[in-house]
Amino acid sequence: MSKKSKPSFVRTLVFLLSAAAAYVLIFLNIEKLNAFYLSKHIIPAISLLGTIVVVSYLYGNAVSCILGHLGIDSDH
């Protein structure tokens, strides 16, 4: 099905641990973060979107690597 080579184990581990760390850090500090993100100014709004992009990049790559190992990765 997929003709791409499997991603390296180290790459998978790095993305997986980074994504997990990002989730843990954000959810453990959500009260403080929300106080900043919901302050209705330009910098907090940009920071909020930046956080979303970084987490989606880390977790998206982690999922892609894991599924690549399982042989069900897609080009999305």
Add this chain to the structure above:
Amino acid sequence: MAGAPVDLAGQMMQFITITPKTALAVAGIGFLGGTLSGFLGSGGAFVMTPAMMALGVPGISAVSSNLAHKFGKAMVGARKHSKMGNVDAKLGICMIIFLLLGVRLAVFLQKYIFASMGKTGSNLYISIVFVILLTGLSLFILRDLARSRSGGNNKGSTGTLKLAKKMSQIKIPPMVHFKVANIKISLWFPALVALATGWLAGTVGVGGFIGVPAMIYLLGIPTTVAAGTELFLAIFSGAFGSFQYALSGFVDIRLVLLLYLGSLLGLHIGANATRMVHETKIKLVMAIVIGMSAVSRAFAVPKYLNDLNYVSLSQTAAKVCDIAADITLFGGASVGAILILWYVARYRFGLGKQAQELESVGFAESSGH
């Protein structure tokens, strides 16, 4: 994890409290939406926005969180899709201004309705838009399916080409030639399409399901270029819309991150499934999910009208409507996701004759996905 209150023009909005059960439910909604998005090309918001509303998330927060979720996904996806060469940059740039205008209009309307009618009024507005759009879209897909089955697809294609040709013959200046899309058309038509797409993106969290067909059928743009250009535009509508909502404090980052947990996984599974099934099955799943989502929002409308004192419903009737809305929404999405997983499992593990036949004729390579 308690939700933070947001003050807007005197209206206090409370983000929902996230318990382990709610977190699992939101991640599950993300998985359903992601699977459907990957399988259908777009459309996770059809399910994700109403499903979050069913969990008690205010509609405006569900839309804005969904838009932020879509923006992150589009940013990541754009890296891969930029190499496809299917984007008409000139067309995209011409459409961006009107797209952002549409988004701005939608955000303004949402805020106005929220400020004047509160959370219930905002939920009612979003639900009515969903009912009208999703019903129309579902009927359109079913008609297309029926035509395909009766062998009348060519007639339909000719009809739509005729419509695009008629549009190109209306010479309202300025007439612009778009090289990649290979069309010469009045600038006002792409502008109107962009305005509608932007308004929808800002209102329900997704605009591509109208933008792509409109570009194909009204403007006569080839399917691949329409899809590529829409993806290019989605980054801007997602970024601008979520930024506008974030400025008012409506984006709940907890919801966005929990949605990602399921959606990015589902996206890969859904995208893989498209290589394994025939186009008619993709359309069938699409019609089921969209149709059930429309029915679900239709059941939710009387309860909102009752809460706003526009109609009077007994407690039992309101409860029945509430339950019916949940059953139709989650039932439709679950049936869609189960069908997709079944297609994947059947292909992967060689279950059933059809899967083997598809593999033997190299369907995966010839399907064009």
